[in-house]
Amino acid sequence: xxxxxxxxxxxxxxxxxxxxxxxxxxxxxxxxxxxxxxxxxxxxxxxxxxxxxxxxxxxxxxxxxxxxxxxxxxxxxxxxxxxxxxxxxxxxxxxxxxxxxxxxxxxxxxxxxxxxxxxxxxxxxxxxxxxxxxxxxxxxxx
Amino acid sequence: xxxxxxxxxxxxxxxxxxxxxxxxxxxxxxxxxxxxxxxxxxxxxxxxxxxxxxxxxxxxxxxxxxxxxxxxxxxxxxxxxxxxxxxxxxxxxxxxxxxxxxxxxxxxxxxxxxxxxxxxxxxxxxxxxxxxxxxxxxxxxxxxxxxx
Numbered sequence: 001x002x003x004x005x006x007x008x009x010x011x012x013x014x015x016x017x018x019x020x021x022x023x024x025x026x027x028x029x030x031x032x033x034x035x036x037x038x039x040x041x042x043x044x045x046x047x048x049x050x051x052x053x054x055x056x057x058x059x060x061x062x063x064x065x066x067x068x069x070x071x072x073x074x075x076x077x078x079x080x081x082x083x084x085x086x087x088x089x090x091x092x093x094x095x096x097x098x099x100x101x102x103x104x105x106x107x108x109x110x111x112x113x114x115x116x117x118x119x120x121x122x123x124x125x126x127x128x129x130x131x132x133x134x135x136x137x138x139x140x141x142x
Numbered sequence: 143x144x145x146x147x148x149x150x151x152x153x154x155x156x157x158x159x160x161x162x163x164x165x166x167x168x169x170x171x172x173x174x175x176x177x178x179x180x181x182x183x184x185x186x187x188x189x190x191x192x193x194x195x196x197x198x199x200x201x202x203x204x205x206x207x208x209x210x211x212x213x214x215x216x217x218x219x220x221x222x223x224x225x226x227x228x229x230x231x232x233x234x235x236x237x238x239x240x241x242x243x244x245x246x247x248x249x250x251x252x253x254x255x256x257x258x259x260x261x262x263x264x265x266x267x268x269x270x271x272x273x274x275x276x277x278x279x280x281x282x283x284x285x286x287x288x289x290x
Contacts, residue, residue, distance in 0.1 A: 022175055035166075035173035036204060061228050066174030066200040073198075078178030079190055080238050083199045087232035087281075134230075 008141040011110055017120060018071035018108040024059055024094070025101040032063040046098070058093040059102065064131060065090075068106050068124045072137050075108070084117070085138035092131045102126060108137075117141040145254055145261040145286050146220045153250040154216075157208040159272070164241040166204075167197045174198050187240070194241035202233050206267045206280035209249035213265055219251075221263065221286055229262060229283040236276045244272040247280075259288030 011017075029043045038060055041048035049057045065088050069080075076082045096102045104126050111121035122135035164184070171181035179186035180196045187195050214223050239245065247267045255262045267280045 028173075028175075032173040035170045037207060062200060062203050062231065063174065065231060066198060067176075069199055070174065070176050073176070073178055078180050078186075080178065080180065080196055080199050081190075081192070083235060083238070085232070085234050086199050087230065089230045090228055 011113060011118065011141075013110050013113055015110045016107060017110060018075045018106070020071040020074075020106050022067050022104045022106070023101055024063075024096050024104060026057065026096060026098055028101075029057065029059055029063070029096060032060055032066070036060065036062060038062065054093070054095075056095050056097070058095050059104075061088075061090040064088075064094055064104065064124065065135075067104075068122050068132060068135060069137055071106050072108050072120050072122070072139065076139060082117075082140045083137060084140055086136070088122075088135040089133035090131075091133040092126070092129055094126045094131050104131070111136065144220055144288075145263060146218060147254055147256075149219055149251045149263065150254045151251065152219075153248065154209065154212045156246050156248045157205075157212065158246075160205045160208065160245045160247070162197065162201075162239055162241050162243040162245065164195050167195045167201065167239075167241050170201050170204065171195075171198050174200060184241075192238070192240050197239040197241070199233055199235070199238070201239055202269060202278045202280045203231070205239075205245050205247050205269050206249075206282070209247040209267045210265065210282065213249055213251065213263075221284070225287040227285045227287065229285045230264075230281075231283075232281040234279045234281070236278065239277060243277065245269050245277060252281075261286040261288070 073080045107123045112119035117140040120137040124132040247269045249267045253264045264283045
């Protein structure tokens with residue numbers, strides 16, 4: 001069977017199915033704040049972030065969770081209806097510099113193949129450290 | 143004030159229905175750097191079998207948020223929002239959210255654990271459509287830092 005651009009029967013555990021880098025800027029954070037309704041100022045004001053002991057403005061965890069699954073959806077042919085379950089643990093902040101922004105890398109690998117479809121495991125890194133733990137996407141392949 | 147240990151098992155009344163707008167879906171899709179035409183183009187979504195544009199998976203948090211606000215505003219829960227850190231997040235889907243859905247979320251606290259001086263509150267929001275059919279369950283674990 002074929003879904004998107006791949007042949008599900010030729011998939012193996014460990015295959016990298018998608019890989020994508022995302023460049024975030026402060027604009028990305030303001031845009032996400034407006035779209036999601038999460039206006040916590042630690043996501044757009046340095047003084048608010050440093051006043052609670054953070055090194056600076058950080059991305060919303062839900063923004064990182066939001067884009068980290070997009071390479072998998074592209075691999076599924078753009079149909080997010082094939083995502084059955086998606087979970088993450090927020091383990092490290094993504095600091096977004098006012099000038100340089102932040103670069104976040106996503107690698108999506110097949111973790112499990114079974115009757116229900118596949119579990120895709122995401123490795124999401126910023127400055128060479130993972131920022132999400134147990135980031136798993138359950139997808140239907142039929 | 144510590145988190146109320148008796149909170150586990152408590153449910154809150156269903157939040158007011160949330161009507162999913164097409165432009166809101168597009169706005170959210172742009173914000174999470176989505177590129178699929180199904181998120182933006184109603185014709186593409188219909189061709190794939192959906193009634194209207196499809197929301198990215200994490201859009202469910204927008205609906206869940208209204209139910210988390212009930213929990214955080216409950217003085218008896220004892221959760222100081224200034225001390226809350228988002229620990230884990232999960233979504234379990236029966237189907238994706240599409241524009242036009244009228245969604246209602248009902249939150250239940252499933253567990254309260256104490257780890258060192260911190261508390262971990264896990265809350266599950268079941269989101270159903272206007273016909274009462276399940277769409278997605280959103281699960282958050284909130285870490286509430288204790289007094290330093």
